[in-house]
Amino acid sequence: MNVTVNVNGKPYTRDVEARTLLVHFLREDLLLTGTHVGCDTSQCGACTVHVNGEAVKSCTVLAVQADGMDVKTIEGMGTPGDLHPLQTGFWEKHGLQCGYCTPGMIMASAELLKHNANPSEEEIRYHLEGNYCRCTGYHNIVKAVQHAAEIMAQGGQSGQAADD
Amino acid sequence: MYPANFDYQKAASVDAALKAMADNPELKIIAGGHSLLPAMKLRLAQPPALLDIFNLEELKGIKEDGDFYVVGAMTTHADVMRSHLPLFPEVAGWVGDPMVRNRGTIGGSLAHADPSADYPAAALATGAEFVIRGLGGERTVGADEMFLGMFESAVEAGELLTHIRIPKGITASVYEKYRHPASHYAIVGVAMARHADGQIRAAYTGAAEKAARLPKLEERLNAGQDAGTGLVEGADMLGDRFASAEFRAHLVDVLSDRAAKRLG
Ligand SMILES: Cc1cc2nc3c(=O)[nH]c(=O)nc-3n(C[C@H](O)[C@H](O)[C@H](O)COP(=O)(O)OP(=O)(O)OC[C@H]3O[C@@H](n4cnc5c(N)ncnc54)[C@H](O)[C@@H]3O)c2cc1C
Ligand code: FES
Ligand code: FES
Numbered sequence: 105m106n107v108t109v110n111v112n113g114k115p116y117t118r119d120v121e122a123r124t125l126l127v128h129f130l131r132e133d134l135l136l137t138g139t140h141v142g143c144d145t146s147q148c149g150a151c152t153v154h155v156n157g158e159a160v161k162s163c164t165v166l167a168v169q170a171d172g173m174d175v176k177t178i179e180g181m182g183t184p185g186d187l188h189p190l191q192t193g194f195w196e197k198h199g200l201q202c203g204y205c206t207p208g209m210i211m212a213s214a215e216l217l218k219h220n221a222n223p224s225e226e227e228i229r230y231h232l233e234g235n236y237c238r239c240t241g242y243h244n245i246v247k248a249v250q251h252a253a254e255i256m257a258q259g260g261q262s263g264q265a266a267d268d
Numbered sequence: 269m270y271p272a273n274f275d276y277q278k279a280a281s282v283d284a285a286l287k288a289m290a291d292n293p294e295l296k297i298i299a300g301g302h303s304l305l306p307a308m309k310l311r312l313a314q315p316p317a318l319l320d321i322f323n324l325e326e327l328k329g330i331k332e333d334g335d336f337y338v339v340g341a342m343t344t345h346a347d348v349m350r351s352h353l354p355l356f357p358e359v360a361g362w363v364g365d366p367m368v369r370n371r372g373t374i375g376g377s378l379a380h381a382d383p384s385a386d387y388p389a390a391a392l393a394t395g396a397e398f399v400i401r402g403l404g405g406e407r408t409v410g411a412d413e414m415f416l417g418m419f420e421s422a423v424e425a426g427e428l429l430t431h432i433r434i435p436k437g438i439t440a441s442v443y444e445k446y447r448h449p450a451s452h453y454a455i456v457g458v459a460m461a462r463h464a465d466g467q468i469r470a471a472y473t474g475a476a477e478k479a480a481r482l483p484k485l486e487e488r489l490n491a492g493q494d495a496g497t498g499l500v501e502g503a504d505m506l507g508d509r510f511a512s513a514e515f516r517a518h519l520v521d522v523l524s525d526r527a528a529k530r531l532g
Contacts, residue, residue: 105276121273122273122274123270123271123273123308124270125309144310145309146306146309147450149367158346159366160370160371161368161371163309164302164306164309165301165371166276169301169320169322212366231366233452234364234365234368
């Protein structure tokens with residue numbers, strides 16, 4: 105089946121099998137491998153991307169369901185020279201160790217900061233309940249998100265993200 | 269993890285979906301896909317053809333009709349959580365995680381009748397009604413007749429759950445949940461609502477083959493007594509590697525007591 109998905113602002117048309125999960129479409133058809141697969145059970149959140157501005161698990165959405173939609177992945181968040189405040193936050197606060205969960209953490213956190221510019225620790229933990237990290241113990245992830253919120257409050261770096 | 273392959277089509281309307289299902293009995297409805305796709309990835313389900321109803325506007329959103337709120341079946345958990353419905357927003361806030369709530373739908377969950385799902389307890393406690401449509405017409409099923417068994421609701425093959433009617437006039441409500449730490453599903457959940465006539469209705473989920481009312485608890489609370497214990501004595505409880513049947517029965521008592529105290 106032919107699908108056209110707008111990924112990070114660019115339309116991509118591909119012929120896919122109906123069973124192609126959005127995460128495999130991103131990773132294998134578009135070679136955007138920043139989005140990870142961490143489980144078989146839709147639980148870990150490593151595959152989190154935005155579809156029409158909402159955080160979803162791309163391993164639990166079919167590519168054909170994303171036809172005509174806007175998808176944003178970690179590749180659309182910032183560049184090495186112009187990091188998104190969340191990327192700066194994870195860097196500065198040591199919010200990652202192996203980094204496997206980080207793209208999903210950042211995409212889920214970005215949704216939180218869109219609705220709540222100054223989340224409490226409790227709100228951050230509640231919002232990241234669908235993102236599992238095997239390494240950090242979460243404390244520094246909370247600090248990273250708080251750091252990003254501070255940067256954004258000061259009107260600091262924008263990355264490419266603030267728009268969706 | 270790839271599901272087995274299948275045909276896929278988007279439904280243009282409820283009527284078109286009902287017609288397509290009549291023409292092809294193998295057609296499986298996909299709503300938010302957050303129960304169906306995980307099962308398909310593990311190949312626990314291998315439907316040959318999917319009919320997608322997630323984007324049908326006629327099944328989205330919350331309206332009012334006299335003494336009822338009418339919730340479209342394709343309203344997401346996230347939208348339920350942000351709504352002013354009685355009880356359901358608190359319950360929706362316990363479903364999965366934010367990403368699950370952005371895709372999963374209230375109708376998908378209630379039609380699916382997962383014994384560990386949260387909404388069935390809320391539907392029983394609020395006395396919700398279910399609008400179910402088939403090619404032959406529409407029928408309304410009460411909450412007490414909706415949940416028939418494990419993954420078995422009153423929605424039959426060829427039918428669609430289109431709306432959930434939730435009575436207005438509920439003056440207080442609470443949900444208490446003991447959840448599985450990884451899956452977030454209910455190991456036990458207890459929902460409670462005080463209705464316009466002052467009577468309390470209560471129900472539990474997660475602990476048995478299907479969600480059910482708690483008549484002993486309702487009787488005690490409506491007589492002004494405490495919740496007490498032994499609320500599901502004699503009932504057939506689920507036991508698995510997460511929680512034994514005895515533990516689940518105990519949790520029903522504990523969560524009922526907490527819910528009653530919070531309800532006040
Ligand atoms: C990681 C994770 C955690 C979760 N945690 C919880 C939790 O804590 N509590 C909880 O309650 N749920 C939980 N869920 C399940 C989630 O709430 C699902 O969204 C819900 O069970 C099914 O709704 P859906 O719209 O995704 O339906 P789908 O998965 O699309 O459909 C489910 C079934 O219902 C049928 N169906 C769907 N809509 C209709 C309709 N309108 N009429 C007739 N049949 C229909 C489909 O054919 C299918 O058989 C979790 C899911 C995941 C992936
Ligand atoms: S890969 Fe684990 S939730 Fe998607
Ligand atoms: S940093 Fe390794 S899984 Fe989170």
